Amino acid sequence: MDILGIETTCDETAAAVVRRTEDGRGKILSNIVLSQVSEHAEFGGVVPEIAARAHVEALDHIIAKAMAEAHASFAALDGIAASAGPGLIGGVLVGLTTAKAVALTHDKPLIAVNHLEGHALTARLTDATPFPYCLFLASGGHTQILGVCGVGDYVRLGGTVDDAIGEAFDKTAKLLGLGYPGGPLVEKEAAHGDPKRFALPRPMTGRRDANFSLSGLKTALRLEAEKIAPLADADVADLCASFQQAVVDVVIDRLRAGLRLFGERVGAPTALVCAGGVAANQAIRKVLHRVASEAGTTLVAPPPALCTDNGAMIAWAGAERLALGLSDPLDVAARARWPLDQVTKAPVEKVVAK
Numbered sequence: 001m002d003i004l005g006i007e008t009t010c011d012e013t014a015a016a017v018v019r020r021t022e023d024g025r026g027k028i029l030s031n032i033v034l035s036q037v038s039e040h041a042e043f044g045g046v047v048p049e050i051a052a053r054a055h056v057e058a059l060d061h062i063i064a065k066a067m068a069e070a071h072a073s074f075a076a077l078d079g080i081a082a083s084a085g086p087g088l089i090g091g092v093l094v095g096l097t098t099a100k101a102v103a104l105t106h107d108k109p110l111i112a113v114n115h116l117e118g119h120a121l122t123a124r125l126t127d128a129t130p131f132p133y134c135l136f137l138a139s140g141g142h143t144q145i146l147g148v149c150g151v152g153d154y155v156r157l158g159g160t161v162d163d164a165i166g167e168a169f170d171k172t173a174k175l176l177g178l179g180y181p182g183g184p185l186v187e188k189e190a191a192h193g194d195p196k197r198f199a200l201p202r203p204m205t206g207r208r209d210a211n212f213s214l215s216g217l218k219t220a221l222r223l224e225a226e227k228i229a230p231l232a233d234a235d236v237a238d239l240c241a242s243f244q245q246a247v248v249d250v251v252i253d254r255l256r257a258g259l260r261l262f263g264e265r266v267g268a269p270t271a272l273v274c275a276g277g278v279a280a281n282q283a284i285r286k287v288l289h290r291v292a293s294e295a296g297t298t299l300v301a302p303p304p305a306l307c308t309d310n311g312a313m314i315a316w317a318g319a320e321r322l323a324l325g326l327s328d329p330l331d332v333a334a335r336a337r338w339p340l341d342q343v344t345k346a347p348v349e350k351v352v353a354k
């Protein structure tokens, strides 16, 4: 089956056509992503109203491009999938309403995809990873450790109680005057800094649960920066290196706790899978390999372009759901908040048949 996927929950306007074959394998026929980074850069973060307007302006062209590159026709598609949340509601409405219009006009099933489910299932598109696996999702908006047990079947093992990891990188970059998005800029500075110069906290480490808290770390960094202001270039590099090292140590500890909970609640994972923009960070990626092998499993890291927001992950999640007979009515609502454990699950007989 061929599915058109639409993604507009944050600052990427994206559309893709993905094919799912009978044996459950996936193939990306096109994957077009337009980043709005330059439109938000001067504000040091995503401005929801600007994002929604930019989606309105770009989406039709992005869909046309995705369809053309895939040599697809609307008539030949098997379904239309769109992120229906969680995310910035103005943007979600643009993508979901567009998907509804296409589905209605061409009489195709609509699949309202939870954006996090798109991230969660990407490893099955890229690596055909079997269930159950442990997912570490770390982006600008989300930081979660999940058990992925089946389509629509997720166990939340841990998450952030305040800022997301990507958000902490972005705020650090803003504080140090580095620009937006902050992750890659902080990583670049950290490469030539001293990670031991500043003693920053490692919040939540040593706890049995698998939760994160990043806001205290960010505040500690600000206080250190204020103490030595004005900052020389070497100070900025040392602050970045110390910050990144603290995040790395937190990630190691929290993922160990997450994998332990996975073992208790789910069983043995087929893999540790990472997703989200933060997984592009080389220092973090390195420790993910280590933590996975310590837990007797391997790391599956989809290519960075499929770790960050894109239409292919939404099309694929739509295909996995439609293959199990799951689709949505045209009046399905867009949702700013939508925890992954509240998505609909396939009926048991369908899961067994597949």
Ligand code: KG4
Binding pocket: 010, 138, 139, 140, 141, 142, 165, 166, 167, 169, 170, 181, 182, 183, 184, 187, 276, 277, 278, 279, 280, 281, 282, 307, 308, 309
């Ligand atoms: O998944 P993503 O593209 O978008 C969403 O937030 O949904 O993730 C973007 C986030 C930003 O906060 C960005 O600063 C962070 O991922 N990021 C990184 C790196 N590259 C992107 N964080 C740390 N190191 C990086 N190399």
Ligand code: ZN
Binding pocket: 115, 119, 139, 276, 308, 309
């Ligand atoms: Zn995302």
